[in-house]
C-alpha cells in the first residue's frame with residue numbers, strides 16, 4: 001500500500017520514512033521511540049520561544065473555549081483588533097494596515113495583489129510584474145513561486161506555467177546596483193514592485209547581505225517609483241538580532257509580509273502589512289476598488305491569541321537581545337568547521353548558523369546522522385544550517401554546535417573513526 005500522506009519536498013518513492021514525533025518540550029522534540037532531539041530548526045524558524053511556553057498555552061486554551069474561530073467577513077474580534085494594533089506599533093513608519101492571511105505564501109500573494117491593485121487604482125494597469133533577486137525564496141503557491149529564483153529554486157520545473165517575473169542579483173556592489181537600475185528603467189511601465197528578503201535569504205540558499213544593499217533597493221524603488229515589498233516571513237520577530245531585519249537597515253518598505261514566528265510556532269497565520277499610501281489607493285466609494293481577498297480562516301482567533309501572547313513575551317523577556325547574542329556563540333561553535341575538507345563557508349547572523357559545503361553528498365545519510373546524534377536538522381541544497389529557538393540556552397547552543405561539527409566532519413570524511421571528535425556534551 002502506498003502512503004496515504006503525500007509529504008512535502010520529498011520523492012515519495014525513495015525517501016526514508018519520516019521521523020515520528022509524539023511531543024515537544026522546551027527545546028526538544030520527543031520521538032515515538034522515546035528519544036529527545038534538540039530542535040535546531042525551531043520547526044522551520046517558527047518556534048521562537050521554545051515549545052510549550054505556558055504563557056502561549058494559556059492564551060490559546062482560554063481562546064479555545066471562548067471563540068476558536070469565526071469568519072472575518074463582516075465580523076471582527078478583539079484578538080485580531082489587538083494584534084493588528086500591536087503589529088502596527090512594532091513596525092516602523094506608517095506600516096499601518098494589517099491584512100490577515102493563513103500562511104506565508106498567501107501573505108505574499110496578497111502583497112502582490114496589493115501592489116498590482118495599487119497601480120490599477122492609479123491608472124497604470126500595465127504595472128503587473130515584479131522584480132525579485134537571485135536565490136530568492138518567497139513561497140510555494142503559484143504567484144509566490146514566480147518570485148523565486150527562476151533557475152535555481154525548487155520551482156524551476158514550473159517555468160512556462162507560472163507568471164514571468166524579472167530576476168537579477170541583489171545590488172550588493174556598484175555593478176549589480178547598475179544592473180538593477182537598468183532593469184527598473186527598461187521595464188518601468190511594467191513593474192509593480194520589488195520583492196526582497198531583507199538581510200537573509202532563506203530557503204533559496206541561506207545567504208546574507210548588508211543593510212546597505214537593502215537601502216539601495218529602497219532608494220532605487222523611490223527613484224523609479226515602484227513599490228518595495230519586504231518578505232520578512234523568515235527574518236521577522238527577532239531572528240536576525242533586531243525585531244525586524246528592516247529595523248537594522250533603517251528602511252521602511254511599502255508592504256511587509258510576516259509569518260513563521262508570528263504565532264510562536266503554534267498555529268498557522270501570516271500577515272501583509274501596508275503603508276498608508278498603499279491602503280489609501282483602495283479607499284473609495286466604489287466596491288470595485290476594494291481589495292478582494294479573504295481566506296476562510298483569516299485572523300483565526302486562536303492564532304491571534306497565540307500571536308498576542310508571543311508579542312507579550314517579546315516585551316517581557318529579552319528575546320531579541322538573546323537572538324543577537326546568539327550570533328557570536330554560533331560563530332565560535334561552528335568556526336572549526338571551516339577547516340573541514342569540502343566546507344566553503346561558515347556564517348552566522350543573529351540566531352542563524354550556516355555551514356556551506358561543496359556538496360551535501362548523501363543528504364539522507366547526513367540527516368540520519370544528526371538524528372542519531374540527538375539533534376534535529378534538515379540540511380538542504382549546499383547548506384547545513386540551524387535556526388534554533390531564540391532563547392536556546394548556552395549549554396544547548398554548545399551541544400548543537402558540537403554535533404554540527406562532529407557530524408559534518410564524519411559525513412565529509414565519510415565515516416572516519418571517532419578519534420579527533422570534540423567532546424559532545426559539556
Ligand SMILES: *Cc1c(COP(=O)(O)O)cnc(C)c1O
Pocket residue numbers: 103104105106108137138139140197202203231232233234259260270
Ligand atoms: C517560509 C517562507 C515563505 C512561505 O511561507 P509559508 O507559510 O510556508 O507559506 C515565504 N517567504 C519566505 C522568506 C519564507 O521563509
